Amino acid sequence: MSVAHTQVTPQAGGPCGDDDCGIREVLDRIGDKWTVLVVMELSKGVRRFRELHRAIPGISQRMLTLTTRRLCRDGLAERTAYPTIPPQVEYHLTPMGRSLAEAVRQLADWSREHKDGMQEARARWDAEHPDEG
Amino acid sequence: MSVAHTQVTPQAGGPCGDDDCGIREVLDRIGDKWTVLVVMELSKGVRRFRELHRAIPGISQRMLTLTTRRLCRDGLAERTAYPTIPPQVEYHLTPMGRSLAEAVRQLADWSREHKDGMQEARARWDAEHPDEG
């Protein structure tokens, strides 16, 4: 890259270097519709399948199954099945999963802090750009 | 919600409460394929359209236009057009955009730290679950 670093921010020389840092990697994992919600719910403690289902409005059985399985596959959660009748399955975060929950929580903090600012910016933009499309 | 909070983690009583915190809001903004890459590139300093295009491999003109415009609309970036010939357009992050870049960088840090761990977990899982689907 031959561009000049004009007006660079202080932390620009950080871990991201010049190229794509790991940012797309995470988003490819957690950027889907349900993963973060399941992670956040599990960050509160052990949960059964049905508890997750009720705690996360709108999720279907299918998507909850797929989401929990991917979390287990990636070592972010673990599954414990008790061979009772009726069956009982519990999920809990691994240490890695808890560290992800913490990182995600920071992003959620940003969201709540700047929700209003973005809302206003959008209102301004839409007022100045009447061509809705 | 009538679920009992068994084995709750220490930080569970935090800003997320019992419900969806702002986490889906952010991901609905930045969870797309290109936004974070543009933000990260702009976090290094002012960039022209063409510079962004070259710095972000694989992005099309169309997607770069759409992405930058949404950033401007949400007050995360600003656009400066110089009526020269040929045209020249510069983009830069607003303070709000820079704060987003910082939050995103933290998530990227998590990604790089745990990339290997997830890779291994997945290898283990795939070994124990020969039924590929």
Added chain:
DNA sequence: CCGTATCCCTGTCGATACTG
């Protein structure tokens, strides 16, 4: 209770060609 299978709809994005 927990998980699977099937069908289909929708949004997101890529490719391409064209304007000021």
Added chain:
DNA sequence: CAGTATCGACAGGGATACGG
């Protein structure tokens, strides 16, 4: 150089019904 317009592919995910 920067942006627009059109078309089509493809994956994510919703609805539903079924199985252990």
